[in-house]
Amino acid sequence: MSTMNLTLLTDFYELTMMQGYFKSQNNEKVVFDAFYRKNPCDGGYAIAAGLDQVIDYIKNLRFSKEDVEYLRGLKVFDEDFLEYLESFHFTGDIYAIPEGTIVFPREPLIKVVAPIMEAQLVETAILTILNHQSLIATKAARVVYAAKGDGIMEFGLRRAQGPDAGVYGARAAVIGGCVGTSNVLCGQLFDVPVKGTHAHSWIMSFPDEYTAFKTYADLYPNACCLLVDTYDTLKSGVPNAIRVFREMREAGIPLKNYGIRLDSGDLAYMSKQARKLLDAAGFEDAYISASSDLDEYLIDSLKTQGAKISSWGVGTNLITSKDCPAFGGVYKLAAVQDAETGEFIPKIKLSENTEKITNPGNKTIYRIYDRQTGKIRADLICLADETFDDKKDMIIFDPLETWKKTKIHANTYTLRELLVPVFKGGECVYTSPSVMEIRDICTKEKDTLWDETKRLVNPHEVYVDLSDKLYKIKSELLEKMGREALEY
Ligand SMILES: Nc1ncnc2c1ncn2[C@@H]1O[C@H](COP(=O)(O)OP(=O)(O)OP(=O)(O)O)[C@@H](O)[C@H]1O
Numbered sequence: 169m170s171t172m173n174l175t176l177l178t179d180f181y182e183l184t185m186m187q188g189y190f191k192s193q194n195n196e197k198v199v200f201d202a203f204y205r206k207n208p209c210d211g212g213y214a215i216a217a218g219l220d221q222v223i224d225y226i227k228n229l230r231f232s233k234e235d236v237e238y239l240r241g242l243k244v245f246d247e248d249f250l251e252y253l254e255s256f257h258f259t260g261d262i263y264a265i266p267e268g269t270i271v272f273p274r275e276p277l278i279k280v281v282a283p284i285m286e287a288q289l290v291e292t293a294i295l296t297i298l299n300h301q302s303l304i305a306t307k308a309a310r311v312v313y314a315a316k317g318d319g320i321m322e323f324g325l326r327r328a329q330g331p332d333a334g335v336y337g338a339r340a341a342v343i344g345g346c347v348g349t350s351n352v353l354c355g356q357l358f359d360v361p362v363k364g365t366h367a368h369s370w371i372m373s374f375p376d377e378y379t380a381f382k383t384y385a386d387l388y389p390n391a392c393c394l395l396v397d398t399y400d401t402l403k404s405g406v407p408n409a410i411r412v413f414r415e416m417r418e419a420g421i422p423l424k425n426y427g428i429r430l431d432s433g434d435l436a437y438m439s440k441q442a443r444k445l446l447d448a449a450g451f452e453d454a455y456i457s458a459s460s461d462l463d464e465y466l467i468d469s470l471k472t473q474g475a476k477i478s479s480w481g482v483g484t485n486l487i488t489s490k491d492c493p494a495f496g497g498v499y500k501l502a503a504v505q506d507a508e509t510g511e512f513i514p515k516i517k518l519s520e521n522t523e524k525i526t527n528p529g530n531k532t533i534y535r536i537y538d539r540q541t542g543k544i545r546a547d548l549i550c551l552a553d554e555t556f557d558d559k560k561d562m563i564i565f566d567p568l569e570t571w572k573k574t575k576i577h578a579n580t581y582t583l584r585e586l587l588v589p590v591f592k593g594g595e596c597v598y599t600s601p602s603v604m605e606i607r608d609i610c611t612k613e614k615d616t617l618w619d620e621t622k623r624l625v626n627p628h629e630v631y632v633d634l635s636d637k638l639y640k641i642k643s644e645l646l647e648k649m650g651r652e653a654l655e656y
Protein backbone atom coordinates (compact mmCIF):
# COMPACT_ATOMS: atom_id res chain seq x y z
CA MET A 169 0.00 0.00 0.00
CA SER A 170 2.85 2.34 0.75
CA THR A 171 4.02 2.66 -2.84
CA MET A 172 0.56 3.31 -4.24
CA ASN A 173 0.25 6.33 -6.50
CA LEU A 174 -2.60 8.37 -5.05
CA THR A 175 -1.97 11.48 -7.14
CA LEU A 176 -5.55 11.62 -8.41
CA LEU A 177 -6.87 11.22 -4.87
CA THR A 178 -7.92 14.84 -4.94
CA ASP A 179 -10.97 16.97 -5.54
CA PHE A 180 -11.46 18.08 -9.13
CA TYR A 181 -11.36 21.74 -8.12
CA GLU A 182 -7.76 21.41 -6.92
CA LEU A 183 -6.83 20.54 -10.53
CA THR A 184 -8.93 23.26 -12.14
CA MET A 185 -7.41 25.80 -9.74
CA MET A 186 -3.97 24.37 -10.47
CA GLN A 187 -4.53 24.91 -14.20
CA GLY A 188 -5.70 28.44 -13.38
CA TYR A 189 -2.51 29.18 -11.43
CA PHE A 190 -0.52 27.69 -14.31
CA LYS A 191 -2.23 29.82 -16.94
CA SER A 192 -1.84 33.02 -14.96
CA GLN A 193 1.77 32.15 -14.20
CA ASN A 194 0.98 32.46 -10.54
CA ASN A 195 3.10 29.97 -8.72
CA GLU A 196 4.16 31.97 -5.69
CA LYS A 197 5.26 30.15 -2.60
CA VAL A 198 2.44 29.95 -0.05
CA VAL A 199 1.76 28.60 3.40
CA PHE A 200 -1.20 26.32 4.03
CA ASP A 201 -2.20 25.04 7.49
CA ALA A 202 -4.13 21.83 8.12
CA PHE A 203 -5.94 22.16 11.45
CA TYR A 204 -9.20 21.21 13.13
CA ARG A 205 -11.64 23.31 15.10
CA LYS A 206 -13.32 21.13 17.69
CA ASN A 207 -12.18 18.11 19.66
CA PRO A 208 -14.00 14.87 18.75
CA CYS A 209 -16.75 13.66 21.08
CA ASP A 210 -16.68 16.99 22.99
CA GLY A 211 -13.41 15.78 24.49
CA GLY A 212 -10.52 17.85 25.79
CA TYR A 213 -7.90 16.91 23.20
CA ALA A 214 -7.14 14.97 20.02
CA ILE A 215 -4.28 12.76 18.89
CA ALA A 216 -2.42 13.48 15.67
CA ALA A 217 -2.22 10.44 13.41
CA GLY A 218 -1.72 9.63 9.74
CA LEU A 219 1.53 11.49 9.04
CA ASP A 220 3.33 8.39 7.77
CA GLN A 221 0.65 7.89 5.11
CA VAL A 222 0.86 11.58 4.17
CA ILE A 223 4.62 11.13 3.72
CA ASP A 224 4.07 8.11 1.44
CA TYR A 225 1.52 10.05 -0.54
CA ILE A 226 3.84 13.03 -1.08
CA LYS A 227 6.80 10.80 -1.95
CA ASN A 228 4.76 9.07 -4.65
CA LEU A 229 3.15 12.20 -6.02
CA ARG A 230 3.57 11.82 -9.80
CA PHE A 231 1.05 11.97 -12.64
CA SER A 232 1.49 8.70 -14.50
CA LYS A 233 0.85 8.47 -18.23
CA GLU A 234 -2.54 6.91 -17.43
CA ASP A 235 -3.36 9.74 -15.01
CA VAL A 236 -2.57 12.38 -17.63
CA GLU A 237 -4.52 10.43 -20.28
CA TYR A 238 -7.51 10.27 -17.99
CA LEU A 239 -7.34 14.02 -17.30
CA ARG A 240 -6.97 14.72 -21.04
CA GLY A 241 -10.15 12.73 -21.57
CA LEU A 242 -12.08 15.09 -19.31
CA LYS A 243 -11.59 17.81 -21.95
CA VAL A 244 -11.05 20.51 -19.38
CA PHE A 245 -7.28 20.73 -19.31
CA ASP A 246 -5.06 22.23 -22.03
CA GLU A 247 -2.07 20.47 -23.52
CA ASP A 248 0.50 22.86 -21.99
CA PHE A 249 -0.88 22.15 -18.50
CA LEU A 250 -1.04 18.40 -19.12
CA GLU A 251 2.56 18.50 -20.27
CA TYR A 252 3.50 20.29 -17.07
CA LEU A 253 1.75 17.58 -15.06
CA GLU A 254 3.88 14.89 -16.71
CA SER A 255 6.98 16.20 -14.96
CA PHE A 256 5.23 17.37 -11.81
CA HIS A 257 6.65 16.48 -8.41
CA PHE A 258 6.54 18.04 -4.96
CA THR A 259 9.34 20.54 -4.36
CA GLY A 260 8.15 22.24 -1.18
CA ASP A 261 8.61 22.03 2.58
CA ILE A 262 6.28 20.29 5.00
CA TYR A 263 6.27 20.62 8.77
CA ALA A 264 4.12 18.41 10.96
CA ILE A 265 3.27 17.53 14.52
CA PRO A 266 4.58 13.96 15.00
CA GLU A 267 2.05 11.15 15.18
CA GLY A 268 0.84 10.23 18.64
CA THR A 269 1.13 13.82 19.90
CA ILE A 270 -1.71 15.40 21.87
CA VAL A 271 -3.13 18.29 19.86
CA PHE A 272 -5.74 20.98 20.31
CA PRO A 273 -8.10 22.94 18.08
CA ARG A 274 -6.66 25.57 15.69
CA GLU A 275 -3.12 24.17 15.83
CA PRO A 276 -1.63 23.40 12.42
CA LEU A 277 -1.05 19.62 12.47
CA ILE A 278 0.61 20.00 9.08
CA LYS A 279 2.04 23.12 7.46
CA VAL A 280 2.79 23.08 3.75
CA VAL A 281 5.16 25.73 2.38
CA ALA A 282 5.32 25.27 -1.38
CA PRO A 283 4.53 26.83 -4.76
CA ILE A 284 0.77 27.28 -4.81
CA MET A 285 0.16 24.71 -7.57
CA GLU A 286 1.74 22.00 -5.41
CA ALA A 287 0.34 23.19 -2.10
CA GLN A 288 -3.17 23.37 -3.54
CA LEU A 289 -3.11 19.88 -5.09
CA VAL A 290 -2.22 18.11 -1.85
CA GLU A 291 -5.07 19.59 0.22
CA THR A 292 -7.59 16.82 -0.21
CA ALA A 293 -5.35 13.82 0.34
CA ILE A 294 -3.68 15.35 3.39
CA LEU A 295 -7.06 16.07 4.93
CA THR A 296 -8.64 12.71 4.20
CA ILE A 297 -5.66 10.90 5.74
CA LEU A 298 -5.27 13.15 8.80
CA ASN A 299 -8.98 13.51 9.45
CA HIS A 300 -9.58 9.79 9.49
CA GLN A 301 -6.63 8.58 11.50
CA SER A 302 -6.66 11.44 14.01
CA LEU A 303 -10.34 10.79 14.65
CA ILE A 304 -9.90 7.07 15.30
CA ALA A 305 -6.72 7.54 17.36
CA THR A 306 -8.59 10.03 19.53
CA LYS A 307 -11.58 7.74 19.90
CA ALA A 308 -9.27 4.88 20.85
CA ALA A 309 -7.54 7.03 23.46
CA ARG A 310 -10.92 7.76 25.03
CA VAL A 311 -11.87 4.08 25.10
CA VAL A 312 -8.47 3.17 26.55
CA TYR A 313 -8.86 5.90 29.19
CA ALA A 314 -12.24 4.49 30.23
CA ALA A 315 -10.73 1.02 30.62
CA LYS A 316 -8.34 2.28 33.34
CA GLY A 317 -5.39 0.09 32.41
CA ASP A 318 -7.27 -2.93 31.01
CA GLY A 319 -6.35 -3.98 27.48
CA ILE A 320 -8.55 -2.88 24.58
CA MET A 321 -8.58 -5.04 21.46
CA GLU A 322 -9.67 -3.43 18.20
CA PHE A 323 -12.34 -5.69 16.62
CA GLY A 324 -13.92 -3.38 14.03
CA LEU A 325 -12.80 -4.47 10.55
CA ARG A 326 -16.12 -6.09 9.61
CA ARG A 327 -18.05 -2.96 10.53
CA ALA A 328 -15.61 -0.34 9.23
CA GLN A 329 -16.60 1.86 6.30
CA GLY A 330 -14.64 -0.29 3.87
CA PRO A 331 -11.19 -1.87 3.73
CA ASP A 332 -9.12 1.35 3.96
CA ALA A 333 -11.06 2.57 6.98
CA GLY A 334 -10.61 -0.86 8.55
CA VAL A 335 -6.87 -1.07 8.00
CA TYR A 336 -5.84 2.53 8.70
CA GLY A 337 -8.46 2.79 11.42
CA ALA A 338 -6.89 -0.19 13.17
CA ARG A 339 -3.46 1.45 12.79
CA ALA A 340 -4.81 4.62 14.40
CA ALA A 341 -6.56 2.62 17.13
CA VAL A 342 -3.24 1.03 18.10
CA ILE A 343 -1.60 4.48 18.13
CA GLY A 344 -4.39 5.63 20.45
CA GLY A 345 -3.56 2.82 22.87
CA CYS A 346 -5.26 -0.44 21.81
CA VAL A 347 -3.12 -3.46 22.69
CA GLY A 348 -3.75 -5.08 19.34
CA THR A 349 -6.21 -5.68 16.55
CA SER A 350 -8.07 -8.57 14.99
CA ASN A 351 -7.15 -7.04 11.59
CA VAL A 352 -4.50 -9.31 10.08
CA LEU A 353 -3.64 -7.05 7.14
CA CYS A 354 -3.05 -4.20 9.56
CA GLY A 355 -0.78 -6.54 11.54
CA GLN A 356 1.20 -7.43 8.43
CA LEU A 357 1.49 -3.87 7.13
CA PHE A 358 2.35 -2.14 10.38
CA ASP A 359 3.83 -4.85 12.55
CA VAL A 360 1.27 -4.51 15.33
CA PRO A 361 -0.01 -7.40 17.50
CA VAL A 362 -2.89 -9.40 16.02
CA LYS A 363 -5.05 -11.38 18.40
CA GLY A 364 -8.47 -12.92 18.64
CA THR A 365 -10.82 -15.49 20.10
CA HIS A 366 -13.46 -17.36 18.09
CA ALA A 367 -16.96 -16.76 16.75
CA HIS A 368 -20.33 -18.21 17.70
CA SER A 369 -20.15 -20.16 14.43
CA TRP A 370 -17.27 -22.20 15.89
CA ILE A 371 -19.44 -23.31 18.79
CA MET A 372 -22.48 -23.86 16.59
CA SER A 373 -20.53 -25.98 14.10
CA PHE A 374 -19.95 -28.69 16.76
CA PRO A 375 -22.60 -31.06 18.10
CA ASP A 376 -22.26 -29.45 21.53
CA GLU A 377 -20.58 -26.53 23.32
CA TYR A 378 -18.23 -28.69 25.40
CA THR A 379 -16.74 -30.38 22.30
CA ALA A 380 -16.27 -26.97 20.64
CA PHE A 381 -14.42 -25.62 23.70
CA LYS A 382 -12.35 -28.77 24.13
CA THR A 383 -11.28 -28.80 20.48
CA TYR A 384 -10.31 -25.13 20.65
CA ALA A 385 -8.37 -25.61 23.90
CA ASP A 386 -6.46 -28.57 22.42
CA LEU A 387 -5.49 -26.44 19.43
CA TYR A 388 -4.60 -23.23 21.28
CA PRO A 389 -3.69 -24.11 24.88
CA ASN A 390 -1.55 -20.97 25.24
CA ALA A 391 -4.19 -18.50 24.14
CA CYS A 392 -7.40 -20.14 25.15
CA CYS A 393 -10.31 -17.69 25.32
CA LEU A 394 -13.70 -19.41 25.20
CA LEU A 395 -16.83 -17.58 24.04
CA VAL A 396 -19.43 -18.56 26.61
CA ASP A 397 -22.69 -16.93 25.52
CA THR A 398 -23.87 -19.02 22.58
CA TYR A 399 -26.53 -20.98 24.49
CA ASP A 400 -26.76 -20.01 28.16
CA THR A 401 -23.83 -18.14 29.66
CA LEU A 402 -24.18 -19.14 33.31
CA LYS A 403 -25.86 -22.53 32.97
CA SER A 404 -23.90 -23.89 30.05
CA GLY A 405 -21.09 -21.62 28.75
CA VAL A 406 -19.16 -20.96 31.95
CA PRO A 407 -19.61 -24.52 33.36
CA ASN A 408 -18.38 -26.01 30.08
CA ALA A 409 -15.39 -23.64 30.03
CA ILE A 410 -14.57 -24.65 33.62
CA ARG A 411 -14.80 -28.31 32.67
CA VAL A 412 -12.31 -27.78 29.84
CA PHE A 413 -9.94 -25.72 32.02
CA ARG A 414 -10.09 -28.42 34.69
CA GLU A 415 -9.24 -31.11 32.13
CA MET A 416 -6.31 -29.04 30.92
CA ARG A 417 -5.05 -28.69 34.47
CA GLU A 418 -5.47 -32.43 35.12
CA ALA A 419 -3.58 -33.19 31.91
CA GLY A 420 -0.67 -31.06 33.17
CA ILE A 421 -1.13 -28.36 30.54
CA PRO A 422 0.09 -25.10 32.05
CA LEU A 423 -2.83 -22.68 32.23
CA LYS A 424 -1.74 -19.18 31.39
CA ASN A 425 -3.33 -16.45 29.34
CA TYR A 426 -6.71 -18.17 29.40
CA GLY A 427 -10.22 -17.04 30.08
CA ILE A 428 -13.69 -16.46 28.71
CA ARG A 429 -15.43 -13.89 26.53
CA LEU A 430 -18.91 -12.52 27.20
CA ASP A 431 -20.67 -11.09 24.15
CA SER A 432 -24.26 -10.46 25.26
CA GLY A 433 -26.55 -9.97 28.19
CA ASP A 434 -25.97 -7.76 31.21
CA LEU A 435 -22.20 -7.69 31.16
CA ALA A 436 -21.88 -6.42 34.74
CA TYR A 437 -24.11 -9.11 36.16
CA MET A 438 -22.78 -11.89 33.92
CA SER A 439 -19.17 -11.05 34.66
CA LYS A 440 -19.74 -11.03 38.43
CA GLN A 441 -21.51 -14.39 38.31
CA ALA A 442 -18.92 -15.87 35.96
CA ARG A 443 -16.14 -14.61 38.24
CA LYS A 444 -17.72 -16.38 41.21
CA LEU A 445 -18.02 -19.65 39.28
CA LEU A 446 -14.44 -19.47 37.97
CA ASP A 447 -13.03 -18.58 41.40
CA ALA A 448 -15.01 -21.33 43.13
CA ALA A 449 -13.50 -23.84 40.69
CA GLY A 450 -9.98 -22.57 41.44
CA PHE A 451 -9.48 -20.57 38.26
CA GLU A 452 -8.87 -17.19 39.89
CA ASP A 453 -6.39 -16.24 37.19
CA ALA A 454 -8.76 -16.92 34.29
CA TYR A 455 -9.61 -13.56 32.75
CA ILE A 456 -13.02 -12.36 31.70
CA SER A 457 -13.19 -10.38 28.51
CA ALA A 458 -16.21 -8.72 26.98
CA SER A 459 -17.47 -7.37 23.70
CA SER A 460 -20.90 -6.25 22.46
CA ASP A 461 -21.39 -2.75 21.13
CA LEU A 462 -19.00 -1.23 23.63
CA ASP A 463 -17.72 2.31 23.69
CA GLU A 464 -15.96 4.52 26.23
CA TYR A 465 -19.17 5.43 28.08
CA LEU A 466 -20.32 1.82 28.42
CA ILE A 467 -16.93 0.67 29.59
CA ASP A 468 -16.89 3.52 32.11
CA SER A 469 -20.36 2.54 33.29
CA LEU A 470 -19.45 -1.14 33.55
CA LYS A 471 -16.41 -0.20 35.64
CA THR A 472 -18.65 1.83 37.94
CA GLN A 473 -21.02 -1.14 38.19
CA GLY A 474 -18.12 -3.25 39.39
CA ALA A 475 -18.05 -5.53 36.36
CA LYS A 476 -15.37 -8.20 36.71
CA ILE A 477 -14.01 -7.65 33.22
CA SER A 478 -10.32 -7.07 32.59
CA SER A 479 -10.08 -7.14 28.82
CA TRP A 480 -12.33 -5.55 26.21
CA GLY A 481 -13.01 -6.07 22.51
CA VAL A 482 -14.33 -2.94 20.82
CA GLY A 483 -15.50 -2.90 17.22
CA THR A 484 -18.16 -0.78 15.56
CA ASN A 485 -18.20 2.22 17.88
CA LEU A 486 -14.42 2.60 17.73
CA ILE A 487 -13.62 1.91 14.08
CA THR A 488 -16.43 4.18 12.87
CA SER A 489 -16.22 6.66 15.76
CA LYS A 490 -19.95 6.25 15.66
CA ASP A 491 -21.05 9.14 17.88
CA CYS A 492 -18.65 11.55 16.18
CA PRO A 493 -18.08 10.45 12.62
CA ALA A 494 -15.96 13.38 11.37
CA PHE A 495 -12.83 15.09 12.62
CA GLY A 496 -13.53 18.24 10.65
CA GLY A 497 -9.96 19.14 9.76
CA VAL A 498 -9.55 21.96 7.23
CA TYR A 499 -6.70 23.31 5.09
CA LYS A 500 -6.42 27.07 4.88
CA LEU A 501 -4.14 29.48 3.10
CA ALA A 502 -2.22 31.45 5.74
CA ALA A 503 0.42 33.41 3.82
CA VAL A 504 1.73 34.21 0.34
CA GLN A 505 5.39 34.97 -0.28
CA ASP A 506 6.26 38.30 -1.79
CA ALA A 507 8.30 37.38 -4.88
CA GLU A 508 10.58 40.40 -4.47
CA THR A 509 11.26 40.54 -0.75
CA GLY A 510 10.78 36.85 0.01
CA GLU A 511 8.63 37.90 2.96
CA PHE A 512 5.48 35.98 3.79
CA ILE A 513 2.42 38.24 3.59
CA PRO A 514 -0.19 37.00 6.08
CA LYS A 515 -3.64 36.15 4.71
CA ILE A 516 -6.84 35.76 6.66
CA LYS A 517 -10.20 34.10 6.02
CA LEU A 518 -13.10 35.97 7.57
CA SER A 519 -16.21 34.43 8.99
CA GLU A 520 -19.32 35.57 10.82
CA ASN A 521 -18.29 33.03 13.39
CA THR A 522 -15.19 34.41 15.18
CA GLU A 523 -13.94 30.92 15.93
CA LYS A 524 -13.78 30.25 12.19
CA ILE A 525 -11.57 33.26 11.40
CA THR A 526 -8.22 31.77 10.47
CA ASN A 527 -4.86 32.57 12.04
CA PRO A 528 -2.74 34.36 9.44
CA GLY A 529 0.98 34.08 8.73
CA ASN A 530 3.78 31.56 8.58
CA LYS A 531 3.43 30.06 12.03
CA THR A 532 4.66 27.49 14.47
CA ILE A 533 3.44 26.16 17.81
CA TYR A 534 5.18 25.99 21.17
CA ARG A 535 3.95 23.74 23.94
CA ILE A 536 4.47 25.18 27.40
CA TYR A 537 5.04 22.49 30.04
CA ASP A 538 5.08 22.92 33.77
CA ARG A 539 8.69 22.24 34.69
CA GLN A 540 7.83 20.37 37.89
CA THR A 541 4.96 18.14 36.83
CA GLY A 542 5.70 17.84 33.11
CA LYS A 543 2.03 18.59 32.43
CA ILE A 544 0.89 20.91 29.65
CA ARG A 545 0.24 24.49 30.88
CA ALA A 546 -0.84 25.88 27.51
CA ASP A 547 0.08 25.99 23.82
CA LEU A 548 1.21 29.08 22.00
CA ILE A 549 0.70 29.67 18.29
CA CYS A 550 3.19 32.25 17.04
CA LEU A 551 5.09 33.33 13.95
CA ALA A 552 7.64 30.79 12.74
CA ASP A 553 10.57 33.12 13.39
CA GLU A 554 9.61 34.14 16.93
CA THR A 555 11.79 32.95 19.78
CA PHE A 556 11.06 32.73 23.48
CA ASP A 557 13.25 32.55 26.54
CA ASP A 558 12.04 30.26 29.33
CA LYS A 559 14.19 32.25 31.75
CA LYS A 560 11.76 35.15 31.36
CA ASP A 561 8.15 35.52 32.49
CA MET A 562 5.66 34.77 29.77
CA ILE A 563 2.28 36.44 29.49
CA ILE A 564 -0.22 34.60 27.38
CA PHE A 565 -3.76 35.65 26.64
CA ASP A 566 -6.85 34.07 25.20
CA PRO A 567 -7.11 35.06 21.54
CA LEU A 568 -10.89 35.50 21.70
CA GLU A 569 -11.34 36.83 25.21
CA THR A 570 -8.14 38.87 25.34
CA TRP A 571 -8.71 40.16 28.88
CA LYS A 572 -8.09 36.60 30.10
CA LYS A 573 -4.34 36.74 30.75
CA THR A 574 -2.03 34.29 32.45
CA LYS A 575 1.49 35.00 33.65
CA ILE A 576 3.81 32.03 33.51
CA HIS A 577 6.76 32.74 35.74
CA ALA A 578 10.35 32.46 34.55
CA ASN A 579 12.07 29.13 35.17
CA THR A 580 8.78 27.33 35.97
CA TYR A 581 8.18 26.15 32.44
CA THR A 582 9.83 24.47 29.50
CA LEU A 583 9.07 24.95 25.83
CA ARG A 584 8.85 22.49 22.97
CA GLU A 585 8.25 23.37 19.36
CA LEU A 586 5.58 20.99 18.07
CA LEU A 587 6.06 21.31 14.31
CA VAL A 588 9.06 19.41 12.97
CA PRO A 589 10.47 19.44 9.42
CA VAL A 590 9.22 16.53 7.33
CA PHE A 591 10.04 17.62 3.76
CA LYS A 592 12.68 20.15 2.74
CA GLY A 593 12.81 21.20 -0.90
CA GLY A 594 10.73 18.16 -1.85
CA GLU A 595 13.03 15.71 -0.05
CA CYS A 596 11.76 13.75 2.92
CA VAL A 597 13.91 14.57 5.97
CA TYR A 598 11.87 12.68 8.55
CA THR A 599 11.82 9.02 9.53
CA SER A 600 8.55 7.87 11.02
CA PRO A 601 8.79 5.72 14.14
CA SER A 602 7.11 2.30 13.96
CA VAL A 603 3.43 2.16 14.95
CA MET A 604 4.28 0.52 18.28
CA GLU A 605 6.85 3.26 18.94
CA ILE A 606 4.21 5.87 18.11
CA ARG A 607 1.88 4.10 20.55
CA ASP A 608 4.54 4.47 23.27
CA ILE A 609 4.99 8.13 22.39
CA CYS A 610 1.22 8.56 22.61
CA THR A 611 1.10 6.91 26.04
CA LYS A 612 3.70 9.40 27.30
CA GLU A 613 1.84 12.24 25.64
CA LYS A 614 -1.36 11.31 27.47
CA ASP A 615 0.58 11.59 30.72
CA THR A 616 1.18 15.28 29.97
CA LEU A 617 -2.56 15.94 30.36
CA TRP A 618 -4.29 16.35 33.69
CA ASP A 619 -7.18 13.97 34.35
CA GLU A 620 -9.50 16.98 34.19
CA THR A 621 -8.72 17.26 30.48
CA LYS A 622 -8.90 13.52 29.83
CA ARG A 623 -12.28 12.96 31.45
CA LEU A 624 -14.98 11.86 29.04
CA VAL A 625 -17.61 14.49 29.80
CA ASN A 626 -17.16 18.28 30.15
CA PRO A 627 -13.38 18.16 30.20
CA HIS A 628 -11.24 21.11 31.18
CA GLU A 629 -10.03 22.97 28.12
CA VAL A 630 -6.29 23.45 27.57
CA TYR A 631 -5.53 27.02 26.47
CA VAL A 632 -4.21 27.56 22.97
CA ASP A 633 -3.11 31.16 22.85
CA LEU A 634 -1.63 33.45 20.22
CA SER A 635 1.65 35.28 20.65
CA ASP A 636 1.46 39.05 20.99
CA LYS A 637 2.98 39.49 17.57
CA LEU A 638 0.56 37.12 15.86
CA TYR A 639 -2.40 38.58 17.70
CA LYS A 640 -1.43 42.08 16.47
CA ILE A 641 -1.09 40.91 12.87
CA LYS A 642 -4.47 39.22 13.07
CA SER A 643 -6.12 42.31 14.60
CA GLU A 644 -4.57 44.63 12.02
CA LEU A 645 -5.75 42.43 9.19
CA LEU A 646 -9.24 42.34 10.63
CA GLU A 647 -9.20 46.13 11.03
CA LYS A 648 -8.05 46.56 7.44
CA MET A 649 -10.74 44.22 6.16
CA GLY A 650 -13.32 46.12 8.19
CA ARG A 651 -12.18 49.46 6.70
CA GLU A 652 -12.20 48.06 3.18
CA ALA A 653 -15.69 46.65 3.69
CA LEU A 654 -16.90 50.14 4.68
CA GLU A 655 -15.56 51.57 1.42
CA TYR A 656 -17.82 49.35 -0.68
N1 LIG B 1 -24.50 -3.76 32.74
C1 LIG B 1 -24.68 -3.04 31.63
N2 LIG B 1 -24.86 -1.70 31.71
C2 LIG B 1 -25.05 -0.98 30.61
N3 LIG B 1 -25.07 -1.49 29.37
C3 LIG B 1 -24.88 -2.80 29.22
C4 LIG B 1 -24.69 -3.65 30.35
N4 LIG B 1 -24.55 -4.91 29.89
C5 LIG B 1 -24.63 -4.85 28.55
N5 LIG B 1 -24.83 -3.59 28.14
C6 LIG B 1 -24.95 -3.09 26.76
O1 LIG B 1 -26.31 -3.20 26.39
C7 LIG B 1 -26.42 -3.61 25.05
C8 LIG B 1 -27.08 -4.95 25.02
O2 LIG B 1 -27.94 -4.94 23.99
P1 LIG B 1 -28.87 -6.15 23.62
O3 LIG B 1 -29.53 -6.69 24.83
O4 LIG B 1 -29.72 -5.69 22.50
O5 LIG B 1 -27.87 -7.19 23.02
P2 LIG B 1 -27.08 -8.35 23.63
O6 LIG B 1 -27.24 -8.47 25.11
O7 LIG B 1 -25.69 -8.16 23.15
O8 LIG B 1 -27.75 -9.59 23.02
P3 LIG B 1 -27.71 -10.19 21.56
O9 LIG B 1 -26.27 -10.21 21.12
O10 LIG B 1 -28.25 -11.55 21.77
O11 LIG B 1 -28.58 -9.31 20.73
C9 LIG B 1 -25.02 -3.70 24.51
O12 LIG B 1 -24.63 -2.48 23.90
C10 LIG B 1 -24.19 -3.92 25.75
O13 LIG B 1 -22.85 -3.46 25.62
Ligand SMILES: O=P(O)(O)OC[C@H]1O[C@H](OP(=O)(O)OP(=O)(O)O)[C@H](O)[C@@H]1O
Pocket residue numbers: 323324326327366367368369431459460461462481482483484485
Ligand atom coordinates in the same frame (compact mmCIF):
# COMPACT_ATOMS: atom_id res chain seq x y z
O1 LIG C 1 -19.92 -5.26 18.96
P1 LIG C 1 -18.70 -4.65 18.36
O2 LIG C 1 -18.11 -3.60 19.25
O3 LIG C 1 -18.90 -4.21 16.95
O4 LIG C 1 -17.55 -5.79 18.38
C1 LIG C 1 -17.37 -6.76 17.45
C2 LIG C 1 -18.47 -7.76 17.45
O5 LIG C 1 -18.26 -8.55 16.32
C3 LIG C 1 -18.52 -9.88 16.65
O6 LIG C 1 -19.88 -10.13 16.52
P2 LIG C 1 -20.54 -10.74 15.21
O7 LIG C 1 -21.99 -10.82 15.52
O8 LIG C 1 -20.13 -9.99 13.98
O9 LIG C 1 -19.91 -12.18 15.09
P3 LIG C 1 -19.98 -13.40 16.08
O10 LIG C 1 -20.90 -14.36 15.44
O11 LIG C 1 -18.60 -13.89 16.17
O12 LIG C 1 -20.49 -12.91 17.39
C4 LIG C 1 -18.09 -9.97 18.09
O13 LIG C 1 -18.65 -11.07 18.72
C5 LIG C 1 -18.50 -8.67 18.68
O14 LIG C 1 -19.77 -8.73 19.23
Ligand SMILES: O=C(O)c1cccnc1
Pocket residue numbers: 323324350363364365366367459481483
Ligand atom coordinates in the same frame (compact mmCIF):
# COMPACT_ATOMS: atom_id res chain seq x y z
O1 LIG D 1 -11.38 -12.40 17.79
C1 LIG D 1 -12.48 -12.04 18.16
O2 LIG D 1 -12.98 -12.42 19.22
C2 LIG D 1 -13.28 -11.09 17.29
C3 LIG D 1 -12.79 -10.60 16.14
C4 LIG D 1 -13.53 -9.74 15.38
C5 LIG D 1 -14.76 -9.37 15.81
N1 LIG D 1 -15.25 -9.84 16.94
C6 LIG D 1 -14.53 -10.69 17.70
